[in-house]
Amino acid sequence: xxxxxxxxxxxxxxxxxxxxxxxxxxxxxxxxxxxxxxxxxxxxxxxxxxxxxxxxxxxxxxxxxxxxxxxxxxxxxxxxxxxxxxxxxxxxxxxxxxxxxxxxxxxxxxxxxxxxxxxxxxxxxxxxxxxxxxxxxxxxxxxxxxxxxxxxxxxxxxxxxxxxxxxxxxxxxxxxxxxxxxxxxxxxxxxxxxxxxxxxxxxxxxxxxxxxxxxxxxxxxxxxxxxxxxxxxxxxxxxxxxxxxxxxxxxxxxxxxxxxxxxxxxxxxxxxxxxxxxxxxxxxxxxxxxxxxxxxxxxxxxxxxxxxxxxxxxxxxxxxxxxxxxxxxxxxxxxxxxxxxxxxxxxxxxxxxxxxxxxxxxxxxxxxxxxxxxxxxxxxxxxxxxxxxxxxxxxxxxxxxxxxxxxxxxxxxxxxxxxxxxxxxxxxxxxxxxxxxxxxxxxxxxxxxxxxxxxxxxxxxxxxxxxxxxxxxxxxxxxxxxxxxxxxxxxxxxxxxxxxxxxxxxxxxxxxxxxxxxxxxxxxxxxxxxxxxxxxxxxxxxxxxxxxxxxxxxxxxxxxxxxxxxxxxxxxxxxxxxxxxxxxxxxxxxxxxxxxxxxxxxxxxxxxxxxxxxxxxxxxxxxxxxxxxxxxxxxxxxxxxxxxxxxxxx
Numbered sequence: 001x002x003x004x005x006x007x008x009x010x011x012x013x014x015x016x017x018x019x020x021x022x023x024x025x026x027x028x029x030x031x032x033x034x035x036x037x038x039x040x041x042x043x044x045x046x047x048x049x050x051x052x053x054x055x056x057x058x059x060x061x062x063x064x065x066x067x068x069x070x071x072x073x074x075x076x077x078x079x080x081x082x083x084x085x086x087x088x089x090x091x092x093x094x095x096x097x098x099x100x101x102x103x104x105x106x107x108x109x110x111x112x113x114x115x116x117x118x119x120x121x122x123x124x125x126x127x128x129x130x131x132x133x134x135x136x137x138x139x140x141x142x143x144x145x146x147x148x149x150x151x152x153x154x155x156x157x158x159x160x161x162x163x164x165x166x167x168x169x170x171x172x173x174x175x176x177x178x179x180x181x182x183x184x185x186x187x188x189x190x191x192x193x194x195x196x197x198x199x200x201x202x203x204x205x206x207x208x209x210x211x212x213x214x215x216x217x218x219x220x221x222x223x224x225x226x227x228x229x230x231x232x233x234x235x236x237x238x239x240x241x242x243x244x245x246x247x248x249x250x251x252x253x254x255x256x257x258x259x260x261x262x263x264x265x266x267x268x269x270x271x272x273x274x275x276x277x278x279x280x281x282x283x284x285x286x287x288x289x290x291x292x293x294x295x296x297x298x299x300x301x302x303x304x305x306x307x308x309x310x311x312x313x314x315x316x317x318x319x320x321x322x323x324x325x326x327x328x329x330x331x332x333x334x335x336x337x338x339x340x341x342x343x344x345x346x347x348x349x350x351x352x353x354x355x356x357x358x359x360x361x362x363x364x365x366x367x368x369x370x371x372x373x374x375x376x377x378x379x380x381x382x383x384x385x386x387x388x389x390x391x392x393x394x395x396x397x398x399x400x401x402x403x404x405x406x407x408x409x410x411x412x413x414x415x416x417x418x419x420x421x422x423x424x425x426x427x428x429x430x431x432x433x434x435x436x437x438x439x440x441x442x443x444x445x446x447x448x449x450x451x452x453x454x455x456x457x458x459x460x461x462x463x464x465x466x467x468x469x470x471x472x473x474x475x476x477x478x479x480x481x482x483x484x485x486x487x488x489x490x491x492x493x494x495x496x497x498x499x500x501x502x503x504x505x506x507x508x509x510x511x512x513x514x515x516x517x518x519x520x521x522x523x524x525x526x527x528x529x530x531x532x533x534x535x536x537x538x539x540x541x542x543x544x545x546x547x548x549x550x551x552x553x554x555x556x557x558x559x560x561x562x563x564x565x566x567x568x569x570x571x572x573x574x575x576x577x578x579x580x581x582x583x584x585x586x587x588x589x590x591x592x593x594x595x596x597x598x599x600x601x602x603x604x605x606x607x608x609x610x611x612x613x614x615x616x617x618x619x620x621x622x623x624x625x626x627x628x629x630x631x632x633x634x635x636x637x638x639x640x641x642x643x644x645x646x647x648x649x650x
Contacts, residue, residue: 003427004397014424016291022055034425035505042441045071045463049078049283049439056286056321060084061252068464073491074482076464079279083252086259086278087123087159089286090319092116096297100324103300103347104149107330108196108227112149116319119153122241124248126157129240133188133220137162137251138258140184144168144177144191144208146329147307150224150237152316154190155260159278162251165260166273169306170195170202174210175584176528180263183273184473185217190237193229198331203229255279256470262310264413271528272484273473276313276416284417284467285317291438292407292423293351293380295323302326302344303353303382308586310413311353311384323350332358337365338372345373353382356392357553363395370399383408384418387509387548390431397428408433410509414485414495415467419459420507432506440465444499449489456500456510461493468493517546519554519588526610529559532584536577538567541600544591545614558617559591560640562600569596595643601626601636609637616640 011017020037023029027047031037041048046067065081092099097117104112114122135141141158145151145167158165166184168177170192181189189212194203208231212221223234256277263271289295301318303326305311318325326347332340337358344352352375362369369375381396381404388408396406406428409421419442422434436442444457451457461468472481488494498510517526529544541562549555561577563569574594582590601609612625622637 004393004430011424015294015296016423016425019051019055019291023051026054027051034423037425038436038438041438042436042463045439045441049466052283052287052439053079056290058084058282058286059088064255071464073464073468073493074478074486077256078283078464078466079255082255082279084255084279084282085160085162085250085253086282087156088250089282090156090316091120091123092297092319092322096322099297099322100300101319102149102152102325102327104327105329105343106146106148106196107198107334108146114149116322119149119156119319120248122149122153123156123160124246125241125244126153127160127248128244128246129242130157130161130163130188131246133235133240135161135163135188137253139163139188140166140186140261141188141190142166142168142181142184142186143307144170144172144189144204144211145224145307146170146192146195146226147305147312147327148224148226148329149327150190151307152325152327153241154224155316159259160248160250162253162257164258164275166263167260167307167312168263169308169586170204170207171197171306171588172308172586173582173584174207174214175532176586177207177211178214179270179528179531180273181211181215183270184261186215187217188220188222189215189218190222190224191231191234192224192226193231194227196227196330198334201227205229205231253278258470258473260313261473262313262413262416263308272480274413275470275473276467277470280466280468280470281313281317281416282320284415284465285314286320287438288314288417289317289321289323292409292418292421293382294405294424295321295351297322299323299350300326300347300377301351301353302328302340302347302349303351304328304332304340304355310416313416337361338367338369341367341369341373341375344369344378345375348377349375350377351380351382352378353384355385356383356388357385357549359383359392359396360389360553363392368399370404375400375404378404380405380407384410388431393428393430409437410497410507411437412495414469415465417467419461419495420499420509429502429504429506432502432508435505435507444501445489445492445494449492453501453503456498458488459495459497459499459509460489461495517544517557518548519546519557526608528585529581529589532581533561533577536580538564538573539577540564543597543600543608543610543613545610545617547614547617556593557589557591559594560597560600560613561594562598563596569594597639597643599633599636599639601640602632612637613640617644619644 050067060082062083064079069077101116101119102114155165191208193205221234223231224237258275259278262274407422409418411418419440420433426434441463443451445460446452446457485493500508533539533542539561544559547556578590615625622641
C-alpha cells in the first residue's frame with residue numbers, strides 16, 4: 001500500500017513544525033519525525049500535555065499542583081489546582097481586536113461579520129444580562145437555536161460566568177429536546193420562534209411552548225429574533241444584551257468544571273448527557289486546531305454543522321487559535337450542491353470541512369470545485385461523519401492535487417474531538433485515516449482485550465486524555481459512566497467503533513460496534529425511536545438499524561415493525577409513522593424504509609437484538625450472529641435473513 005499524497009505542500013511552514021522546534025529549544029525534547037512526536041505524546045503523556053499548556057500560553061489564575069494525578073481510568077484528574085476559564089482564551093490578543101472573528105451566513109437574514117473586538121463586546125453585554133437573570137457558576141443555560149452569532153455569544157457569556165451550556169438545533173422536535181434539556185434542569189432557555197430552511201418557513205412556537213412547559217426549573221425564556229415570528233412571554237434579546245458599563249470578567253473554575261453538556265444517544269434510556277470540562281476542551285482543541293488542522297491567526301474554518309453536533313463546539317474553538325469561523329445556518333444544499341464551495345470562495349476559507357456524502361455527491365454530479373471557484377486559500381479539506389471510500393480520496397486529489405491536504409478523521413461526542421486523523425506531516429492513505437491523533441493512545445482490541453493489527457477490533461483508548469468526559473450529568477455514583485466506557489475492558493476506554501489499524505499506522509473505521517446509529521456523523525439512539533412508537537396503538541414492537549454507506553453517504557435507516565392484528569402496513573400508516581418520528585425527534589431520524597415483520601428478536605434475558613439484525617442485513621447467516629437457543633423465539637431472525645436474501649436492500 002502506497003500513499004496517494006506522500007507530502008502535501010507547506011510541510012515546512014506547518015504550525016506543528018514550530019511546536020517541534022519549541023520542544024527542542026524549550027524542553028530539550030528532540031523529535032525527528034511525526035512518528036517520533038506521536039510516540040512521545042502517548043509515552044510521556046504528562047510531558048506532552050504540559051507542553052501543550054505552555055506552548056499555547058494557557059492562562060490560569062492559580063497554578064496546577066501536578067499535570068495528572070493518576071493514569072488509572074476512570075478517575076484520573078488533569079491539572080488539579082488550576083483555575084481557568086475556556087472563554088478567556090476565545091478573544092485573541094489586543095492586536096486582534098480589528099481582525100475578523102465571525103462570518104455568518106443564513107437563509108433567514110443577511111450575512112454578518114464580527115471582529116474579535118465586536119464579539120468581545122457582545123459577550124460582555126450578554127454576560128451582564130445573564131447575571132441580571134440570576135445566572136451564576138454551575139447554573140445551566142440552554143439554547144434551542146440555529147448556528148448563528150447569538151448562539152456563539154450566549155455560549156461564551158455562559159462559559160465566562162462558570163455556568164453550563166447545552167444546545168439543540170431547532171429542527172429537533174419537542175420530545176427530543178425535553179429528553180435532553182430535562183436532564184440538566186436549566187434556569188434559562190434561549191430560543192427562536194422560527195427559521196428558514198431552503199425556501200421553507202418553519203414555525204417553532206408550538207415546540208418552544210411544549211419545551212418550556214416540560215422544564216419546571218426554567219425561570220426565564222429569552223427570545224432570539226430570527227425571522228418575523230416572536231415568542232410570547234419571553235425576555236427580548238435586546239434586553240439581554242442591553243448597553244452596560246460592566247466589564248467582561250471570567251470566573252476562574254477548576255480544570256474539570258463543566259463547560260457544556262453534549263448529548264450522545266445510546267440504545268437504552270434517554271440520551272447520555274456527557275459533561276465536558278473547561279480545561280480538557282481548551283487543551284484538546286488548541287492541540288487539534290493548531291497541530292492537526294494547521295490553523296492560526298488569519299485562517300478561516302468553514303464546516304457546516306448544527307448546534308446539536310459536536311462539530312459546532314469544535315467550530316467555535318477556531319477562536320482559541322485566533323482564527324475566524326464561518327457560521328452557516330439553513331440548508332447547506334440550497335440553492336444547489338455548489339453552495340458550500342461558493343461560500344468557501346467568498347469567505348476565503350483555509351480549512352473546509354465536509355461530509356463524505358456531500359463530497360461523493362459532488363463527484364457524482366461532476367462538480368469541479370477548484371476549477372469552478374477560487375479556492376486558492378484552502379490548505380486542508382477536513383472530512384468526518386462516516387466512512388469515506390477510496391474513490392473519494394482519488395476524486396479530491398484529482399481536484400486539488402498536492403496543494404490541499406485531505407484530512408479524514410473520526411472521533412465523536414464522547415471526547416469532542418478526533419481520535420484518528422491526519423496532519424501536514426503525515427501521508428494520506430486512500431480509504432483510510434492517516435493515524436492516531438497526538439496524545440491519543442488509541443488501539444484496536446480483540447474480544448480478549450489484546451491489541452490487534454491488520455484485523456478489525458474494538459476502538460479503545462488505553463491512556464487518559466484531557467477531553468475524556470468529566471462524567472454524565474446526574475450520574476452521581478458514576479455507574480452509568482463506567483458501564484458506558486469501562487465495563488468491557490476494565491481500565492480501558494471503549495469507544496464503541498469497529499476499526500482496523502495497518503502496520504503503517506493508518507486506520508479504517510468500519511462502523512459502530514454497538515447498536516447506536518451513526519447517520520451523517522450524528523449518533524441517534526434506538527431508544528428514542530422506541531419511545532415514540534410505543535404510543536402507536538397499531539404498532540406492537542419494533543427494531544431499528546442503520547446500514548452504513550460504503551461510499552460515504554447517509555446510509556440506509558431501516559425500521560422494522562410488528563403491527564397489531566388486523567392492521568395493514570400501508571403507505572398511509574408509513575407516512576403517519578414517519579411524521580410522528582419527524583415531529584417528535586428530527587428529520588434525520590425518519591427511516592428510509594419501514595418494513596413489517598412477524599416478530600422482533602430478543603435474547604432470553606430480554607435484550608432486543610439490534611446488532612445481530614444489522615449483521616444479518618449485512619450478509620451474515622443467523623447462526624453466525626446468535627445461537628437459536630439464546631433467543632426467546634428461535635425463528636425470530638428468519639424474517640430478516642429472508643429480507644436480506646431477497647435483495648430488498650439493493
